[in-house]
Amino acid sequence: MKFGFIGTGSMGSNLVLAFVHSYAMQPDRIIVSNRTRDKAERLALDCPGIHVSDHNRDTAKKADCIFLCVKPGDFRQVLDEIQDVVRPNQYVISITSPVMIRDLEEHLDAKIAKVIPSICHAALSGNALLIPGTRFSDEDTQWLYQLFSCISKPLYVDEAHTRAASDLASCGPAFLANILEQWIQAAVKETGLPVETATSLVEQMIVGTGKLLTENGFTLQSLQDRVAVPGGITREGLHLLDEAFIPCFTRLFQMTHMKFSEDLRNVQQSFQRAEKNL
Helix, strand or coil: CCEEEECCCHHHHHHHHHHHHCCCCCHHHEEEECCCHHHHHHHHHHCCCCEECCCHHHHHHHCCEEEECCCHHHHHHHHHHHCCCCCCCCEEEECCCCCCHHHHHHHCCCEEEEEECCHHHHHCCCCCEEEECCCCCHHHHHHHHHHHHCCCCCEECCHHHHHHHHHHHCCHHHHHHHHHHHHHHHHHHHHCCCHHHHHHHHHHHHHHHHHHHHHCCCCHHHHHHHHCCCCCHHHHHHHHHHHHHHHHHHHHHHHHHHHHHHHHHHHHHHHHHHHHHC
16 A cells, blocks of 8 residues: 655654554655655655655555645645545545544545544554544444554544544643643752753653553552642642642633634635635
8 A cells, every 4th residue: 555645744744754663654655745845855864765746646646545734724725736636445534633524525535534643653652533534434444543553542533522632632742741841940940950850850750650550550540649648748739730720721622622613714714715716
């Protein structure tokens, strides 16, 4: 099978590298194209054997499975470029959250799915959120699951829950990294602890916590209960975090959903404008 990647930005490149490093895809079976050719060529330098195409149509024409890794604002243009070369037996997988499967199925005569990836796939970890379209058979769905099992722990989600699930799985690493960075900065500022020491302590703490949750049978709640004895320092800290973070995370979901709704409206308007121009 040949794989085409249209868009080699941050997440598109991350996917290619993860699939190659996991041996799920061979570089010489991958075709990539990007609005800025330099980005595609840099990716090909990292993975010798990858074919760089000048045109999205060429990528779509030669691939059996096409990954659409483009921003919402560029989506309509890409669909117009590849629409007449896409075939019914091809897989087209979009990683763009606000582009709905129903719109893709209306404009592309192919087997459509949406997959929301994570930067964690670079470590062959994290959840890939799978949303097969109506043209996916059980066999197609199993193939998709097996493909992403090579780089992640796939999880089926309803398209209506895409945004909330993405906040946790896809945006989550950045959110968590920000929280940890602020924690380190506070430790340095308030106590004089060297930044290198604070950074090492937090990084290794995260590694160990991940292993406790995934390999040692702990849950989030049981981990808190084990560390935070009644009346102890940790318990006092947890009370403060409850007061601070519950409103913060509520607001976080509200803001990301507002941005998602805005992107969704813009994508829908781009489809409507194109239809009026036909």
